[in-house]
Amino acid sequence: MNIKPLADRVLITPAPAEEKIGGIIIPDTAKEKPLQGTVAAVGNGTKDEEMVLKVGDNVLYGKYAGQEIEYKGEKFIVMRQSDVIAVLG
Numbered sequence: 001m002n003i004k005p006l007a008d009r010v011l012i013t014p015a016p017a018e019e020k021i022g023g024i025i026i027p028d029t030a031k032e033k034p035l036q037g038t039v040a041a042v043g044n045g046t047k048d049e050e051m052v053l054k055v056g057d058n059v060l061y062g063k064y065a066g067q068e069i070e071y072k073g074e075k076f077i078v079m080r081q082s083d084v085i086a087v088l089g
Contacts, residue, residue: 003041005043007044008043010084011077014036014037015036036061036088039055042081045081051081058087060086060088062083065083
């Protein structure tokens with residue numbers, strides 16, 4: 001991964017949005033924004049907040065958390081570790 005988040009930020013690959021519901025294909029404009037993803041990269045944390053997330057963690061995050069970016073045709077979300085709600089087991 002060529003992107004390295006700084007401080008207490010994490011880089012998340014969002015899970016793909018649901019494309020079909022009971023045989024009905026949902027257009028891109030009507031798809032719900034996914035609220036879970038996989039951690040692709042983590043920062044080093046700060047002196048006040050230790051980095052507890054690690055690459056590969058499946059996480060849940062808030063609907064409006066983070067900043068969406070696109071790098072080499074792939075979509076990511078950069079957010080603070082505190083915006084992550086839970087780690088899925």
